[in-house]
Structures are given as C-alpha cells and as structure tokens.
Amino acid sequence: MGWYPIGDISDIPLRGARCVKTPQMNIAIFRTGENEVHAIENRCPHKGGPLSEGIVHGNAVTCPLHNWVISLETGKALGADEGEVRVIPVRNEGGRLSIALENVMMVAAE
Amino acid sequence: MTEKLVIIGNGMAPGRMLEHLFEQAPGRYAVTIFNAEPRVNYDRIMLSPVLSGEKSYEQIVIHGDGWYIDHGITLYKGHRIVAIDRGTKAVTSDHGVTESYDKLVIATGSVPFIIPVPGKDLPGVITYRDLDDVQAMLLAAQSREKAIVIGGGLLGLEAAAGLALRGMDVTVLHVNSSLMERQLDPAAGYLLQTELQRRGIKVICKANTKAIIGNGRVEGVELDNGTIIPATLVVMAVGIRPSAGLAKDAGLAVNRGIVVDAGMQTSDGDIYSIGECAEVGGMVYGLVAPLYEMARIAASHLAGDSKPAFVHSDTPTKLKVTGIDLYSLGDFADGDDRQEIVLRDATAGVYKRLVLKDNRIIGTVLYGETADGAWFNDLKKKAVDISEMRDTLIFGQAYQGGAPLDPMAAVAALPDDAEICGCNGVCKGKITSTITAKGLTSLDEVRAHTKASASCGTCTGLVEQLMSLTLGDAYNPKAVSPMCPCTELGHDDVRRLIKAKGLKTIPAVMQELEWKTSCGCAKCRPALNYYLVCDWPDEYADDYQSRYINERVHANIQKDGTYSVVPRMWGGVTNSQELRAIADVVDKFEIPMVKVTGGQRIDLLGIEKEDLPAVWADLGKAGFISGQAYAKGLRTVKTCVGSDWCRFGTQDSTGLGIRIEKFMWGSWTPAKLKLAVSGCPRNCAEATCKDIGVICVDSGFEIHFAGAAGLDIKGTEVLGLVKTEDEALEHIVALTQMYREQGRYLERIYKWAKRVGLDEIRRQIMTDTEKRQAYYERFVFSQTFAQVDPWSERVSGKDKHEFKPMATVGFNQAAE
Ligand SMILES: Cc1cc2nc3c(=O)[nH]c(=O)nc-3n(C[C@H](O)[C@H](O)[C@H](O)COP(=O)(O)OP(=O)(O)OC[C@H]3O[C@@H](n4cnc5c(N)ncnc54)[C@H](O)[C@@H]3O)c2cc1C
Numbered sequence: 019m020g021w022y023p024i025g026d027i028s029d030i031p032l033r034g035a036r037c038v039k040t041p042q043m044n045i046a047i048f049r050t051g052e053n054e055v056h057a058i059e060n061r062c063p064h065k066g067g068p069l070s071e072g073i074v075h076g077n078a079v080t081c082p083l084h085n086w087v088i089s090l091e092t093g094k095a096l097g098a099d100e101g102e103v104r105v106i107p108v109r110n111e112g113g114r115l116s117i118a119l120e121n122v123m124m125v126a127a128e
Numbered sequence: 129m130t131e132k133l134v135i136i137g138n139g140m141a142p143g144r145m146l147e148h149l150f151e152q153a154p155g156r157y158a159v160t161i162f163n164a165e166p167r168v169n170y171d172r173i174m175l176s177p178v179l180s181g182e183k184s185y186e187q188i189v190i191h192g193d194g195w196y197i198d199h200g201i202t203l204y205k206g207h208r209i210v211a212i213d214r215g216t217k218a219v220t221s222d223h224g225v226t227e228s229y230d231k232l233v234i235a236t237g238s239v240p241f242i243i244p245v246p247g248k249d250l251p252g253v254i255t256y257r258d259l260d261d262v263q264a265m266l267l268a269a270q271s272r273e274k275a276i277v278i279g280g281g282l283l284g285l286e287a288a289a290g291l292a293l294r295g296m297d298v299t300v301l302h303v304n305s306s307l308m309e310r311q312l313d314p315a316a317g318y319l320l321q322t323e324l325q326r327r328g329i330k331v332i333c334k335a336n337t338k339a340i341i342g343n344g345r346v347e348g349v350e351l352d353n354g355t356i357i358p359a360t361l362v363v364m365a366v367g368i369r370p371s372a373g374l375a376k377d378a379g380l381a382v383n384r385g386i387v388v389d390a391g392m393q394t395s396d397g398d399i400y401s402i403g404e405c406a407e408v409g410g411m412v413y414g415l416v417a418p419l420y421e422m423a424r425i426a427a428s429h430l431a432g433d434s435k436p437a438f439v440h441s442d443t444p445t446k447l448k449v450t451g452i453d454l455y456s457l458g459d460f461a462d463g464d465d466r467q468e469i470v471l472r473d474a475t476a477g478v479y480k481r482l483v484l485k486d487n488r489i490i491g492t493v494l495y496g497e498t499a500d501g502a503w504f505n506d507l508k509k510k511a512v513d514i515s516e517m518r519d520t521l522i523f524g525q526a527y528q529g530g531a532p533l534d535p536m537a538a539v540a541a542l543p544d545d546a547e548i549c550g551c552n553g554v555c556k557g558k559i560t561s562t563i564t565a566k567g568l569t570s571l572d573e574v575r576a577h578t579k580a581s582a583s584c585g586t587c588t589g590l591v592e593q594l595m596s597l598t599l600g601d602a603y604n605p606k607a608v609s610p611m612c613p614c615t616e617l618g619h620d621d622v623r624r625l626i627k628a629k630g631l632k633t634i635p636a637v638m639q640e641l642e643w644k645t646s647c648g649c650a651k652c653r654p655a656l657n658y659y660l661v662c663d664w665p666d667e668y669a670d671d672y673q674s675r676y677i678n679e680r681v682h683a684n685i686q687k688d689g690t691y692s693v694v695p696r697m698w699g700g701v702t703n704s705q706e707l708r709a710i711a712d713v714v715d716k717f718e719i720p721m722v723k724v725t726g727g728q729r730i731d732l733l734g735i736e737k738e739d740l741p742a743v744w745a746d747l748g749k750a751g752f753i754s755g756q757a758y759a760k761g762l763r764t765v766k767t768c769v770g771s772d773w774c775r776f777g778t779q780d781s782t783g784l785g786i787r788i789e790k791f792m793w794g795s796w797t798p799a800k801l802k803l804a805v806s807g808c809p810r811n812c813a814e815a816t817c818k819d820i821g822v823i824c825v826d827s828g829f830e831i832h833f834a835g836a837a838g839l840d841i842k843g844t845e846v847l848g849l850v851k852t853e854d855e856a857l858e859h860i861v862a863l864t865q866m867y868r869e870q871g872r873y874l875e876r877i878y879k880w881a882k883r884v885g886l887d888e889i890r891r892q893i894m895t896d897t898e899k900r901q902a903y904y905e906r907f908v909f910s911q912t913f914a915q916v917d918p919w920s921e922r923v924s925g926k927d928k929h930e931f932k933p934m935a936t937v938g939f940n941q942a943a944e
C-alpha cells in the first residue's frame with residue numbers, strides 16, 4: 019500500500035465530489051456537508067453509474083442513473099437494494115488529501 | 129544543583145505548565161522565559177470581551193509581574209528568540225541576549241494565516257491574535273466607519289461582534305457556504321447567521337477575497353466576482369498556523385507542528401514543546417483544554433515522572449458573544465452506523481442535534497439552548513448507553529426521570545378556550561366544534577372553515593392532533609403525503625410556507641419547517657432548490673449541489689457515463705452554417721452518434737465529460753446556446769412551416785414558435801415543459817399532446833395545454849382563443865408562470881391542471897386580466913435572471929472543477 023496525494027479538500031465542492039483516475043479504476047472523492055472526505059470506486063454496483071455525479075446527502079450519495087443510494091462509509095447500497103463498491107482509504111491532513119492504493123495496482127515506475 | 133529551564137513563548141500553555149511544575153518540583157529549576165510579546169501571561173481567549181468592552185486588559189492577566197518575582201523567574205519581555213543552538217544548548221534573542229539551558233520548552237503558539245492577496249500589507253489590515261491587535265482595532269473603531277472581517281469562524285465572528293458593539297458597520301466575508309462550518313452543521317450555521325444579521329452584522333458567505341484595495345491605506349475589499357466592499361479596517365481571521373519555524377531551523381522534527389511524543393518531548397530529548405505549536409499523535413490543537421493537558425504532562429516529565437502520556441479528547445467549542453448560545457462537540461457527521469436525534473423549535477430559535485453510534489453519544493450541536501451541553505459531554509465521555517432514555521434524551525437532563533409527556537394527552541388536557549392558532553386567534557373549542565358541526569375530515573377543510581393554521585402554519589401539528597382527538601380513526605393525517613422522509617409536510621405546504629415566512633435559503637427552509645435530517649436528501653433538495661429559484665428569482669443563489677447531474681453540467685448523462693449535447697434550434701429551424709458547425713464539432717471530437725430528436729433539433733451523443741466545455745466553445749462560436757434538453761424547464765417549441773410555406777397555413781406558426789422560445793428559454797419549471805405551434809388544425813407540429821400547444825386558425829390562436837405523450841397519453845385541453853400573436857404570448861407566459869408557482873416539483877402540467885381544476889386555470893388566465901398580467905410580469909422579471917446561457921458561462925470557466933478529474937495517480941508515480 020502507498021499513499022498518493024490527490025489535492026486539497028477545497029478542490030471538492032461542499033456536498034460534492036471529484037473524480038481521481040488511476041490505471042485500474044476511477045475513484046470518486048466525496049466531501050460531505052460536514053466536511054468529511056470519503057473515497058469509493060466510481061462505479062455504481064447496480065449498472066456502473068458514475069457515483070461522483072450523484073447528489074450527496076448526509077453520508078450517502080444517490081446514483082444519477084437509477085437513484086440507488088450508496089453509503090460513502092461502507093460502500094454498501096442502502097435501503098432495499100443490495101450491492102457494494104470498494105471503499106478506498108483517504109487521509110486528510112489539514113485539508114491535504116491522499117488516498118491509499120495497493121502498489122500492485124500501479125503501473126511500475128520506470 | 130538547580131537546573132536551567134528556558135521557555136520560548138509566554139502564552140497560556142507554558143504559564144499553566146509552570147504552575148504544575150512549581151507544585152511538583154519546587155526549586156528544581158531556575159526558569160528563564162523569552163516572550164516576543166512585551167507583557168506577562170494573559171488569558172488570550174478573553175481578548176474578545178476586551179474588544180467588546182465587557183472586560184479590561186487588567187482583568188484578563190493570568191500572572192502579574194509579582195508572580196514572576198515570587199518564583200524567581202527571569203522574564204524577557206519583547207524578546208523574540210531567533211536561534212536555538214542545540215550543540216551548545218543555548219538560545220539567542222533578537223536583542224542579542226544568549227541564555228544556555230539544560231531543558232528547553234518551545235511554546236511559540238501560532239501565527240495568524242494571512243491570505244496572500246494583493247494589498248494584504250496595507251495599513252488598516254490587522255490580524256486577531258494578541259493585545260496589540262485588539263488595541264489597533266479599538267483605535268480604528270473610534271472612527272465608527274466600515275469594517276470587514278475576513279473569516280466566519282470563531283475568531284472572526286467574535287471580532288465582528290466586538291467591532292459592532294464598538295459602533296462599527298461590520299461585514300463578515302466567509303469563503304464557505306455556512307458560518308463556522310468546522311464546528312456547526314449548516315442548520316446551526318444558518319441560525320447563527322440570522323442572529324448576527326439581526327444585530328446589524330452583514331454576512332456574505334461563499335465570498336472569495338481577490339484583493340484588498342487602497343491607496344496607502346485600506347479602502348475596501350474586492351471579491352473575485354468583482355464586488356467591491358468599502359472599509360477602513362480589515363480584520364483577517366482565516367485561521368492559524370503553528371509557529372514551528374524556529375524549531376525547524378534548529379533541526380527538530382517538524383511536520384505541521386513541532387513533532388512531540390506523548391510525553392511532549394521533541395526529537396531532541398532535552399527539548400519539549402507544548403501549546404499550539406506542538407503536534408502530538410498527528411494532531412495540532414487550537415483550543416486551550418488540550419494545551420492545558422500538554423502543560424500538565426510536560427510538567428510531570430520535567431519534574432521527573434515520565435509516566436503521564438497525552439491522550440486525545442474532543443473539546444467543546446462555544447462562541448463567546450453575549451446572547452448567542454452555541455455549543456459544538458465531537459463528531460457530528462452523518463453515517464450509516466449512526467443515528468441522529470434532532471430537535472428544532474423554530475419560534476424559540478432552538479436547534480439541537482445529537483449524533484449516536486451504538487447507543488452512545490458521539491457528537492452534539494446545540495444552538496439557542498446549551499445548558500445541557502455539559503451533560504451531553506459527560507455522557508459522551510463516559511460512553512453511557514443511552515437506550516433507556518433515548519426518547520427523552522434530547523430534552524436534556526432535567527427531563528430524565530420524570531414521566532415522559534405524551535403530546536396527545538397534553539393537547540387533550542387543554543381547556544376549550546386555549547388559543548391554538550396565534551395568527552388568526554382561533555381557540556380549541558372553535559376548532560373541535562366546527563369539525564363536528566360541519567363534518568370536516570381534512571386539514572384543508574379545517575383551514576378553510578376556521579382559518580386555524582392557515583397563516584404561518586406553525587400550529588398545524590396542534591390542529592392535526594385536535595382532528596385526531598375529535599375524529600378518532602376517521603382522521604388520517606397521512607392524506608397529505610410528505611415531500612420525502614425528511615419532513616411531514618407535503619409539497620404544497622412547503623411552497624406556501626416558503627412564501628409566507630419569506631424563507632430564502634435551503635437551510636432556512638429546513639430550520640423553520642423543522643426538517644428531520646440535517647441536510648435533506650436527493651428528493652427534497654432539488655425540489656427546494658426549484659421552489660426557491662422560482663419564488664425569489666433575484667435573491668436566491670442557486671444551490672448547485674442540490675441539482676441533478678444533468679442540470680449541474682448542462683448535458684444529459686447517458687448509461688455509459690458519457691453525455692449528450694443538444695444545442696437550441698429556435699423553432700426547429702436551422703441553416704447550412706449551423707449544420708456545418710455541427711458537422712465540424714462531430715468530426716473534431718469524434719462524436720459517435722448524431723441523432724435528430726423528437727423536439728426538432730440535433731442530439732450529439734457519447735461526449736466525454738471533460739470534452740464538454742470545448743464542444744460548447746465551438747458550438748458557441750457558431751451562435752448556438754444550450755437547448756436545455758436536460759432541464760426541468762423550457763425544452764423545445766416545435767413548429768410547422770405555417771403560412772410562409774404551407775398551402776393550408778393560416779398564421780406564421782414558425783415565427784410565433786420562435787418568438788415564444790426566445791421569450792421563454794432559460795426558465796425553470798416544476799417539470800420539463802414542451803411546447804408546439806401548428807399552423808392549422810391539421811396539426812403537423814403535434815401541438816395537442818404537448819404541455820402547452822397552439823393551433824393557429826383564421827380568427828386567431830387557439831391555446832391548448834395539459835397534454836401528455838409519455839408514460840401517460842392524453843390530448844390537450846383548450847384554454848381559450850385569442851386574436852393576436854401578442855395576446856397568445858401573454859397568455860402562454862401567464863399560464864406557465866401560474867404552473868411555475870403552484871406546481872409540485874416533478875409534477876407535469878397535466879397533473880397540476882387536474883389537481884387545480886381546468887376551470888380555475890381558465891378563470892385566472894383567460895378572464896381575470898389583472899391576475900394574468902401579474903403572472904406575466906412575474907415571469908418577465910424572473911427571466912432577467914434566468915436567461916443566461918449556461919454553456920457560455922462554463923466556457924468562460926464557471927464550475928471548472930466539474931469537468932476535470934481532481935487528480936490522476938498511479939501512472940508512473942511513486943507513493944509518498
Ligand atoms: C481572540 C481569541 C479567542 C480565543 N478563544 C478561545 C476560546 O474561546 N476557547 C479556547 O479554548 N481557545 C481560544 N483561543 C485559542 C487560545 O487562546 C490559544 O489556543 C492559546 O492561547 C494558545 O496558547 P499557547 O501557549 O500555545 O500560545 P500563545 O498563547 O499564542 O502564546 C505564544 C507566545 O509565544 C510568543 N512567541 C512566539 N514566537 C516566539 C519566539 N520566537 N520567541 C519568543 N516568543 C515567541 C508569542 O508572542 C506569544 O505570546 C482564542 C484565541 C484568540 C486569539
């Protein structure tokens with residue numbers, strides 16, 4: 019595992035999300051109304067909708083495609099729906115954000 | 129032999145440390161203190177009462193000169209240490225005094241952060257950290273002129289309140305959307321803002337300072353939107369940075385602050401650090417409670433007991449502004465494994481929120497009534513299982529133990545002459561007797577017959593309880609279905625109350641209407657945003673994060689996450705130049721699918737989000753604006769070729785369609801709105817299944833509405849016949865405005881019409897000239913704010929972040 023800096027909390031709108039690209043997947047980074055930061059894989063467990071484009075409320079996001087509600091903390095679908103996305107560890111150091119990725123997932127450095 | 133203890137900085141932390149040290153190891157050290165401030169140790173947190181005039185400097189001194197003499201301390205006032213030499217174990221001050229140490233304590237506190245904007249060094253720009261700053265502010269306040277405080281956190285607001293009490297005209301600029309966002313949730317932030325504004329302090333949120341302007345002296349602040357606010361005093365209170373430079377220069381481990389272990393020892397065993405400059409367990413602190421804990425631990429270690437270790441604990445935050453009660457503690461973010469208990473009392477201005485996890489309190493926000501803060505803090509600290517008292521917990525400590533009050537029983541116990549509706553002076557007896565006499569069964573009927581709860585609506589709950597008491601099971605309050613699980617109120621009530629109470633922001637609605645969640649859900653937020661846009665077009669600032677993705681990025685999301693883009697083609701008319709421009713865009717961006725839509729325009733599908741601004745830029749150059757094919761708003765006006773070309777045509781249907789579209793584009797409506805104009809009853813533009821349609825006839829224009837051709841199929845109803853194009857436009861616009869003001873979010877016009885009644889709509893639009901004109905004018909007014917092309921705005925850089933990934937990691941990049 020390694021920590022990769024991705025930017026500052028202020029780069030993400032409050033109650034909004036931004037996307038981080040990695041070789042293996044896109045990651046959605048969320049900032050809740052309470053200034054909490056969460057990262058999950060940017061693929062809805064239902065039909066792959068881009069979760070970063072959903073409406074953020076409380077600690078959850080509603081998928082823009084068919085309104086599944088996904089927990090930002092556990093990555094699990096809430097309510098009657100069943101499914102789960104990967105949660106990626108995020109570190110917030112005074113606003114500077116980094117995410118933890120497994121090194122095997124990275125393209126090897128030259 | 130006495131050892132030599134040298135302390136750099138004479139703030140609150142080392143003062144407390146010495147008190148402990150002299151108690152535990154009297155006489156062990158000869159103490160020397162260097163303090164950059166030319167004074168003794170005083171209570172920095174009480175600077176705000178000094179600023180406001182509630183206290184004097186003398187009253188906030190902690191250790192007077194006598195205390196230093198009694199303890200044999202040498203205090204160098206006004207000496208700033210400029211170097212630490214760890215080899216010779218000595219420190220040197222800016223006045224050239226060198227002192228050697230056996231043990232050194234660095235307690236340099238923090239320095240205020242200054243935003244690096246032009247003009248930051250102008251005279252008249254002050255920070256808020258020490259007594260000198262307060263004195264500078266008091267001097268400036270004598271002018272009674274305008275002051276600006278940059279920063280709506282604890283310090284900034286205390287400064288603002290103090291300056292206002294000193295007679296200045298104060299404006300607070302806050303970069304976030306809600307005050308004190310680190311301590312308060314938006315609901316409490318809203319209450320705080322309302323209270324400050326009531327006291328005459330102006331608050332501008334989302335205000336980004338671009339420059340401080342002035343010629344030789346501060347004259348004002350310029351925001352990045354170009355607004356200039358005049359001021360003779362600017363207080364910058366945007367945050368603090370641990371003052372760790374000295375330690376860093378000396379080669380000590382420094383991260384955000386000076387890194388210490390749980391015993392307050394730095395990377396050099398003879399050097400300790402405490403206070404705001406110290407970083408322990410990865411955290412730096414800005415409130416005195418943890419600093420005092422650091423002081424206690426450092427004292428023990430210096431006294432020879434190395435057992436005590438620092439452990440993190442949450443400290444409550446309170447704002448020290450007389451008359452504002454606010455309390456925040458711990459973690460109050462939402463989460464699946466957490467529940468919240470929210471109590472809102474809009475009339476009393478009270479908001480309380482407890483966040484629970486595993487039946488234990490983990491966070492608290494209290495506003496307006498904070499007496500129970502200490503009790504909640506205690507329950508949190510002791511991790512008390514609250515399941516037993518859960519139902520009454522939020523009412524506070526005094527409430528526990530007593531019999532819980534059943535609200536129904538309380539209403540039943542009221543005497544007949546008890547006033548229920550304050551606005552209309554209706555008492556309980558009147559309501560219950562009218563219900564029985566007239567056989568009323570719904571809230572609306574009770575409102576109509578008694579006026580109870582028909583004005584401000586705050587007594588609605590009481591009226592409903594009376595209905596239940598009188599009617600028993602015959603009354604089903606759920607007849608009004610709530611907007612969403614965040615509230616008991618239905619859409620109509622919410623819309624009515626937004627107007628009646630003059631609610632102009634989403635947090636205002638949620639507070640005053642007692643929302644059950646802190647920031648709503650994906651159902652209510654877009655609805656509220658629309659209602660506010662519609663009702664306060666000039667005052668309400670659209671809440672971008674409460675819009676669906678399509679309305680946020682002004683394109684239609686497709687199943688694979690790409691977008692489709694539909695430029696406006698007025699009335700479905702285009703030309704070779706426009707088509708060529710579209711063809712060029714298709715080639716340039718390799719757009720995989722081009723399709724003609726049912727609304728007579730061209731859809732470009734499969735565009736990557738990142739390409740959208742560039743696509744729009746090219747389309748914009750050819751004169752296109754957004755077709756708003758994604759909006760709950762005006763979509764298209766389909767036309768036929770009409771009298772210009774068609775042998776049956778009776779009027780210029782194309783021209784009228786274009787005129788209507790140019791007049792109405794950009795307007796938001798409860799649900800999408802599609803129009804059509806046909807040049808004769810053969811109806812080639814299919815106007816009779818549209819939301820609003822026009823059928824041209826020889827004698828004028830027949831206006832239709834409330835059609836549907838989606839999930840439901842329904843022919844239109846006739847609104848009426850008008851003679852001229854001008855009249856047609858006025859009637860269509862007035863009808864649209866009536867729908868905008870009354871429709872429930874996502875309710876298409878045909879459903880609204882069914883609910884309100886066709887006759888009522890015809891009466892207001894066709895017969896009542898005054899009403900029609902008023903609707904028309906309100907629409908025109910709101911269009912002055914709505915008719916901005918969202919594409920060109922974004923081409924010029926608005927919401928830039930939306931179209932770029934935040935970062936790209938892992939492609940040939942090593943971890944930190
Ligand atoms: C207006 C205001 C209101 C506040 N309200 C609250 C509150 O309500 N509750 C709360 O818990 N906290 C509050 N705080 C924060 C609290 O005052 C601080 O956390 C606390 O004073 C920090 O103590 P300290 O000893 O670490 O540093 P300080 O008290 O900042 O002391 C550091 C001292 O070191 C001196 N110094 C710095 N560098 C050198 C050097 N190189 N050589 C010599 N001397 C140096 C500085 O001049 C300063 O006097 C408030 C602060 C302010 C400014």
Ligand code: SF4
Pocket residue numbers: 768769770771774775776777778781806807808809810811812813
């Ligand atoms: S609706 Fe009438 S005027 Fe228009 S194209 Fe058809 S036939 Fe011609």
Ligand code: SF4
Pocket residue numbers: none
């Ligand atoms: S008809 Fe159905 S499948 Fe076709 S575009 Fe509309 S919503 Fe999609």
Ligand code: FES
Pocket residue numbers: 062063064065066067081082083084085086
């Ligand atoms: S893809 Fe997310 S809800 Fe269907």
